[in-house]
Amino acid sequence: MTHSPIWHPFTQHALLQDSVFIDHAEGAYLYAKDGRRIIDAISSWWVNIHGHNHPKIVAAVQEQASKLDQIIFAGFTHEPAERLAEKLVGLTPSNLTRVFYSDSGSTAVEVALKMALGYWVHKDKPRRGIVALDHAYHGDTFGAMSVGWRGVFSLPYEHFLFDVHRLPFPETGCEHLTVEAFEKLLKAQANDIAALIV
Numbered sequence: 001m002t003h004s005p006i007w008h009p010f011t012q013h014a015l016l017q018d019s020v021f022i023d024h025a026e027g028a029y030l031y032a033k034d035g036r037r038i039i040d041a042i043s044s045w046w047v048n049i050h051g052h053n054h055p056k057i058v059a060a061v062q063e064q065a066s067k068l069d070q071i072i073f074a075g076f077t078h079e080p081a082e083r084l085a086e087k088l089v090g091l092t093p094s095n096l097t098r099v100f101y102s103d104s105g106s107t108a109v110e111v112a113l114k115m116a117l118g119y120w121v122h123k124d125k126p127r128r129g130i131v132a133l134d135h136a137y138h139g140d141t142f143g144a145m146s147v148g149w150r151g152v153f154s155l156p157y158e159h160f161l162f163d164v165h166r167l168p169f170p171e172t173g174c175e176h177l178t179v180e181a182f183e184k185l186l187k188a189q190a191n192d193i194a195a196l197i198v
Contacts, residue, residue, distance in 0.1 A: 009140070010153070025052030046105075073101065106139025109197070113143045116195035127194035130164045131185065133178075138197065147197050165189065 004019060011019075021033040028051055030038045043049050050057060068078055085099040100115070102108035113130065120127040132138075132147040139145070145154045146161040154161065165185055170178040186193065 027051040027053070104139070106141040106144045109138045109144040109147065110141050112197070113147070113195065120194050125191075127192050129189055129192040129194055130162075131167060131182070131193060131196040132164045133167050133198060134169045136169070136197070165193070 006019075007013070008016075008019060020030075020036075020038070022030045023033045024031050025040065025044075025048075028040055030040050030044075030052070032038060040048065040052065044052075064080065071078060073081075081101065085101075088099050089097055100108075100111060102111055116130070117127070130147055135149045136147070138148045140153070142157065142160060143162075145157060147164050148154065150158065150161075167178050167181045167185070168174075182196075
C-alpha cells in the first residue's frame with residue numbers, strides 16, 4: 001500500500017505501489033521526479049486540453065488571480081464571468097439564454113438533473129423520467145452514476161442509484177435503432193420524461 005495520505009480516485013490502494021510522483025509538466029508531457037517523461041494522453045482527466053503550462057493560459061490565470069481569485073456566486077458576479085456567458089449564449093440557439101457555471105463535470109450533471117426535474121415541479125407538472133444512453137459516462141457522484149452506464153465502479157452503490165430509461169447508443173449505421181427506441185419511449189412515457197442526457 002502507498003505511504004501517501006492521499007486517497008487517489010480509481011485506484012486500488014491495497015495493490016498500489018507508490019504513485020508516480022510528478023515534478024512538473026509541459027505541453028503534452030508529465031515529468032516524473034525519477035526523470036521519466038510521460039505523455040499525458042488523457043489531458044489529466046480532460047482538464048488540460050491545451051497542454052500543461054501553456055504560456056497564454058498561465059499569464060491569463062496569473063493576471064486574473066492578482067485581481068480576483070474566487071467569489072461567492074450567489075447574488076454576486078464579475079466581469080470575466082459575464083463576458084464568457086455572453087459569448088456562450090451567442091453560440092447557442094436563441095431560446096437558450098442563460099449559463100450556469102459549475103465546478104466539475106459530475107457537479108454539472110447533478111445540477112442539470114436538478115434543473116430539469118425542478119423545472120417540471122415548478123410548472124406544477126412533476127416528472128421523474130430521465131433518459132440516458134447505454135455505455136455513457138457522466139461522472140462519479142450519485143446522480144451522475146445513476147445516468148451513467150452501470151459497471152464495476154458503480155456496483156457497490158447500485159441500491160442508492162435511481163432508475164433511468166436507457167436508449168441504445170447510436171452506433172454508426174444503426175442510428176435509427178436509437179431514434180426508434182426513443183420514439184417508442186416517448187409514446188409510452190411522454191408525460192413523465194423530464195430530460196434526456198447525452
